[in-house]
Amino acid sequence: MTLAPPLQLNVGDDDRIEASPFGAHALSWRCQGRERLYLSPRASFGEGKAIRGGVPVVFPQFGERGGGPRHGFARISAWEPLDGLGSSAPRLAFRLRDNEHTRLHWPHRFEAELALEPSDNRLRIALTVRNLDDAAFEFTAALHTYLRVADIAGTLVHGLEDRPYFDSARDGKHVEATDAPVRFEGEVDRIYPGTRRVLRVTDGEQMLRVESEGFADTVVWNPGAELAAGLADLGPGEHRHFVCVEAARILEPVRLEPGTGWTGAQHLIVGETLR
Template identity: 35%
Template sequence: MNSFWSEGDHDTKAPVKITKDKNGVDLVTLQNQRGFSVQVSLHGGQVLSWKNERGEELLFRSSKANSKPPAAVRGGIPICFPQFGNRGCLEQHGFARNKIWEFENNPPLLHHNNRNDNAFIDLLLKPTEEDMRIWPHSYEFRLRVLLTSDGALKLISRIRNIGSKEFSFSIAYHTYFLVSDIGEVRVEGLETLDYLDNLHHKQRFTEQGDTLTFESEVDRVYIGSPHIIGVFDHEKRRTFIIRKEGLPDAVVWNPWEKKAKAITDMGDEEYRQTICVDGAAVEKPIKLKPGEEWTGRLELTALPSI
């Protein structure tokens, strides 16, 4: 049975709605009065969809995406934790994106503030015994997914060390923006920054261009990036604004043609419809002593370009 929060019993546009996907995993849909919507799955605590007031999708999701747990979904905003990339015995990009998260409250509190038309849901991830064997650290990862009255998507993460020893982690919101064509996209805000190039064994380079455009595969971690980054889609005349706090780095990724063909859950030509620009903490892992808590915030806004 579907679960709704609404002012009226028959409101089909409830601000917060819970359904289940084909695998029986809970899906949460947030919607505001202007018609913006966000869909988040408890599989990975992952945002799968973000639509504007005209119902246009703003996030890429591959037509070949595998949505059956524990496989991660190719698209939306996977959460890479406790690592980004490959390291040690942990799987690629960590395990958070593969796990089934919980509602922070059971039954969940479905939040909507009539005064400012914000709708949000709180999710929680805690380690299983299996996780502890691979990554032996006790933590609580709280995630708030919030849709504002003007259609902005906010992700607020709080990670707390509830164990008896210090641990460190990396994290990235691996955001797949949907674009008209990668050749029509530019990224601003990364000029003059140093970056680690994953295509050259993490060698350190300095960005030379005034803007970042795309003509081949890109896989970089920009170090000490600004709080605001812009992604401009000329053909759609749309600008994505990325605002971040507690996330000092920015990951930029597009697999281009050759690697896209090797990715089983991505269409051969779908690399042209997406660019990943992530708020992240990668270069210097975050350290938490027992009892300490880290907070990271990401806010995404889609605006018409002039």
């Protein structure tokens, strides 16, 4: 399979988004003259390999919660570009329909659409799934968003202080609320169920607000130095420059009846400079 070249949409003098039809994968979002997403300099763009960084689309399964490839097949599939069709606002959009490859892993007829909709100081990333089958099906999903930060050592995620979580770095252990923002002192891999508050990511220089719709859970992830050292598509010390804050539906799958659809979205909103 020959990978289609990335598409780019300019939304200002130095503001733009860039996305690959492979995986409907957002690669870059420049807002107010600054890159807001992290893309590994060693990211692979080969067939069958997920791209490290940007916004991988996790569907129809999160992690190993299903019989298909880890985190599903959407992020390693070729999507059809739909940019500019049926929308009056600037956007890039892509569509994936079931095919011979997807049905090997998930035997359902479906249509998925991923839309990237930038505006003055924000980016809306929306995933829509429609059931084209004759029977109901269930799926889990996430937007595995890599946010660029100055240094993970000074990065905090606010808004989850009152929420318990499942610690995937410790075999899914249930942990009670800590009453403190999330800090990154080694591997962090957490699933926060039932999150409703606006999240704020601060890195000592900038603040980014993260909001979601349709997604009930939040995943916060950074591999830490030890795990990162074993990732071939992540260079030395590169784990210090990103944190993943993911809008997700994991613990309670989405159930769609025939002919119905579901949309989940994540909003990234640039806030004030902190110094």
